[in-house]
Amino acid sequence: MLSIQRGVNLAKHPPSRLNARMQSVLDYIEDNQSRFVDDLSEYLRFPSISAQPEHKKDIAACSKWIAGKCKEIGLKTEVCKTSGQPIVVARTPRKKNSRKPHYLVYGHYDVQPPDPLELWKTPPFKPQIANGNIYARGSTDNKGQHMAHLKAVEAYLKTGTDLPCDITFIIEGEEEVGSSNLTPFVQKRKKDFKCEGVVVSDTGMPSPKHPAVTYALRGVMALEVRLDGPARDLHSGVFGGSIENPAMALCQLMAKCRNDRGKVLVPGFYDDVEKLTKYEREQMAKVPHSDRAYLKMLGSPKIFGEPGYSATEQRSARPTFEINGLTSGYQGEGSKTIVPSYASCKITIRLVPNQKPQTILRQVKAHLKKVCPPSVKITIEGGHEGDPYLVAPKSDQVQAGLSALKKAFGHEAIVMREGGSIPIVNDFKKILGADTLLLGLALPDDNLHSPNEKFSLEQYRKGMIMSAHLWQGLGAS
Numbered sequence: 174m175l176s177i178q179r180g181v182n183l184a185k186h187p188p189s190r191l192n193a194r195m196q197s198v199l200d201y202i203e204d205n206q207s208r209f210v211d212d213l214s215e216y217l218r219f220p221s222i223s224a225q226p227e228h229k230k231d232i233a234a235c236s237k238w239i240a241g242k243c244k245e246i247g248l249k250t251e252v253c254k255t256s257g258q259p260i261v262v263a264r265t266p267r268k269k270n271s272r273k274p275h276y277l278v279y280g281h282y283d284v285q286p287p288d289p290l291e292l293w294k295t296p297p298f299k300p301q302i303a304n305g306n307i308y309a310r311g312s313t314d315n316k317g318q319h320m321a322h323l324k325a326v327e328a329y330l331k332t333g334t335d336l337p338c339d340i341t342f343i344i345e346g347e348e349e350v351g352s353s354n355l356t357p358f359v360q361k362r363k364k365d366f367k368c369e370g371v372v373v374s375d376t377g378m379p380s381p382k383h384p385a386v387t388y389a390l391r392g393v394m395a396l397e398v399r400l401d402g403p404a405r406d407l408h409s410g411v412f413g414g415s416i417e418n419p420a421m422a423l424c425q426l427m428a429k430c431r432n433d434r435g436k437v438l439v440p441g442f443y444d445d446v447e448k449l450t451k452y453e454r455e456q457m458a459k460v461p462h463s464d465r466a467y468l469k470m471l472g473s474p475k476i477f478g479e480p481g482y483s484a485t486e487q488r489s490a491r492p493t494f495e496i497n498g499l500t501s502g503y504q505g506e507g508s509k510t511i512v513p514s515y516a517s518c519k520i521t522i523r524l525v526p527n528q529k530p531q532t533i534l535r536q537v538k539a540h541l542k543k544v545c546p547p548s549v550k551i552t553i554e555g556g557h558e559g560d561p562y563l564v565a566p567k568s569d570q571v572q573a574g575l576s577a578l579k580k581a582f583g584h585e586a587i588v589m590r591e592g593g594s595i596p597i598v599n600d601f602k603k604i605l606g607a608d609t610l611l612l613g614l615a616l617p618d619d620n621l622h623s624p625n626e627k628f629s630l631e632q633y634r635k636g637m638i639m640s641a642h643l644w645q646g647l648g649a650s
């Protein structure tokens with residue numbers, strides 16, 4: 174049984190150089206930590222798994238619950254239906270002709286499937302607190318991270334402190350499956366969402382001593398490949414050798430897509446890749462990294478990747494071709510001597526600026542069709558996609574982010590790229606003309622998308638403090 178520990182640091186912030194109003198916001202944050210943790214814990218009980226249709230009701234209940242929390246603190250809140258999952262929109266109260274800068278805060282209440290369940294030490298939707306962390310699916314990705322912003326806004330509203338910015342929260346339920354209904358929704362509400370910028374905490378930082386603003390994300394192109402062979406599974410002794418084995422053919426096909434050092438072999442794949450600048454490579458070298466500690470944390474035997482790039486560069490600034498799941502033949506206990514009738518795999522390709530998902534899909538399809546042997550029938554289906562994202566690492570908004578992070582974490586903040594994807598940020602740019610400020614609170618060992626996902630309660634608390642300072646900085650810039 175894990176011990177319940179509410180031991181967050183309740184020390185008050187020294188009043189030096191903080192005006193009294195800001196002080197009351199920060200005090201409110203400290204004084205309400207235990208309730209804030211309880212709220213997060215309640216939020217984490219919803220199995221809001223967007224990839225699995227049987228959780229539609231849980232998703233709806235989760236969207237209502239978070240909308241209720243927004244209403245409770247005085248936000249004008251709507252739960253908007255879409256042809257997929259509902260989107261929660263919640264605005265701070267504002268004067269009719271407000272001249273304050275308007276910012277969106279984007280987050281997602283949907284989560285990844287928790288499988289494999291047997292690897293969880295405690296059930297994924299029964300949040301447990303241990304060693305200063307809260308363990309549950311969605312704790313860091315992304316419920317805890319956007320809730321930190323909601324709590325900071327609550328602190329302003331409940332202490333009657335003037336918020337320097339008008340803020341609209343957009344909390345969606347389909348980020349983990351590509352955000353396809355959010356794009357038309359943003360388009361439809363373009364006028365309401367006109368803003369100076371978007372704030373997103375859905376990425377990470379290398380450590381609490383190295384808080385970071387992320388200025389680039391990788392894009393993504395998902396696809397599924399299926400090879401069909403014989404009409405049914407066949408006896409491998411009677412027929413094997415005369416009939417192609419689709420599982421073998423799929424392995425051979427995949428080996429023609431990526432070499433053993435991670436280089437993608439699809440013709441034209443690297444044509445649009447923007448070269449890293451000297452400044453960027455210098456910044457990336459500042460991201461703390463030890464191969465040994467990294468391998469230990471991930472339980473992997475050796476660092477992998479193309480020659481000439483560091484692990485930090487590989488995982489954030491280089492494109493990849495990954496198999497996410499492989500299916501074929503007999504998977505049960507013992508052996509079964511068959512030639513399976515088909516083999517399939519799920520693939521995602523991570524893209525870097527300026528690669529385009531549709532161009533890449535075309536190139537990959539053409540390559541697969543060309544190298545696929547005639548002894549199987551190939552079917553390729555494109556899935557969700559998202560463009561890579563890149564903003565100027567030296568903008569005023571980035572400066573405001575760096576400064577808020579430094580105030581909250583007590584350490585100089587760095588700029589860095591990240592390897593994950595948040596597809597909607599490009600649409601915010603295209604539709605609203607707004608840049609996104611990525612202020613990630615996840616730590617490298619938070620197990621995003623893995624068993625035993627957690628969120629550090631210190632990161633949660635400091636995230637709120639960061640958010641409180643951020644509105645001052647953005648309001649002034």
Ligand code: BES
Pocket residue numbers: 314315348349350351375376377390393557558559591592593594595596621
């Ligand atoms: N929070 C992640 C994205 C992320 C994590 C970015 C860490 C940078 C660092 C987000 O919830 C996510 O998982 N996105 C998906 C998007 C995909 C389904 C289109 C991803 O990156 O796999």
Ligand code: ZN
Pocket residue numbers: 285314349621622
């Ligand atoms: Zn995720």
